[in-house]
Amino acid sequence: MKGSLKDVCIDAADAHALARWWAPVLGYHVREDARPGWTAVPIVPPGGVSGPGLWFNQVPEPKSGKNRVHLDVEGDWRELVAHGATVLRGEGAVPEEDWVVLADPEGNEFCVFAPPAA
Structure with missing residues (x-):
């Protein structure tokens, strides 16, 4: 199917x-x-x-625990923090990972990747 x-x-x-x-x-x-x-x-x-x-x-019911599914977005994580997101794992926290983990205003985790180079 x-x-x-x-x-x-x-x-x-x-x-x-x-x-x-x-x-x-x-x-x-x-x-x-x-x-x-x-x-x-x-x-x-x-x-x-x-x-x-x-x-x-x-x-x-309130959110409890880590999301089982999350969104991956491309963009400037700093702009998203200015928009109201919270940093859960910042840039360089894990050397081999090139994304930042943020949470939206209700605590839902999502990953932010830099946009592809033009």
């Missing part, structure tokens, strides 16, 4: 706030039909760009 990746779903204490935080990080936008009362908020790539959507699902 063959499938294709449609969406990635992330649990959140505040689905709307986390969706609004992640949208500019990925160059996405909150889907136009998202309503204030929704407990699941989608962000999608800009028109003409393919890629999976992300859904932020409001859940009552």
Whole structure:
């Protein structure tokens, strides 16, 4: 059987706030039909760009432990820290690894890689 990746779903204490935080990080936008009362908020790539959507699902329980799945993004990790991310493992912490581990405002871990050289 063959499938294709449609969406990635992330649990959140505040689905709307986390969706609004992640949208500019990925160059996405909150889907136009998202309503204030929704407990699941989608962000999608800009028109003409393919890629999976992300859904932020409001859940009552707090995050506990390390994520079993995480996102890898390319960009300047310093800009993401200025945007509200927290450094979990900084640059050079592990000599053979060239990425930084950050957490979003709700503590979800993600890795940041430098963009490829032009």
